[in-house]
Amino acid sequence: MLKLLIPIALMLTNAVSQAGGEFRHIVMFKFKDSATPAQIAAVEKAFGELPAKIDTITDYEWGTSESVEGKNDGLTHCFFVTFKDKAGLETYIPHPAHVAFKEILIPILDKALVFDYTAKD
């Protein structure tokens, strides 16, 4: 019975900690007009491979702009990356997999906006 209860207790603890306190790293891109659909798809794919390569990433999602109010300043892509804490992001930035990703990104990047925050309810 105890063997069953311990993992359940750990799951509940984890669920509570996820209600706030995660470190969010929001990354938005506008690509150059010269960027091809294949180049953009390569960036989307390469970003999506980072969570498997960098273990401080605890959650990941992304999407493309479906602006309702037209206030997205030309940015077309948003990647929403979560770390347990700011130290997780500080490990990620210089990580070889992230550096290699940037080599795919930079040649087609017009501009990027990055916003980091600790999630509060």
Added chain:
Amino acid sequence: MLKLLIPIALMLTNAVSQAGGEFRHIVMFKFKDSATPAQIAAVEKAFGELPAKIDTITDYEWGTSESVEGKNDGLTHCFFVTFKDKAGLETYIPHPAHVAFKEILIPILDKALVFDYTAKD
């Protein structure tokens, strides 16, 4: 037993649907230099009251910039609002509670960036 299983099954279905497909509405602000801490706190409080007033909001969190790379373009506040779908956002925008919130916001707002997307894994 069936009475117990049905809510558990619904919870599991809900958990799966939350893995992707939510409509995200990211709102970032830079306030005017003339904005007082009390005025900014009033905006933070008023935004945080919207989920209780507008029932198409399914999740809400926010935080202030803890920029690591300095690429936040002067934006200091991020509000991460989730709807079941784009229609939820379209209900929210003209909602009287959102309109009233903007009356508190606009006098102290320097600039806003808004990015809407459907979450994908």
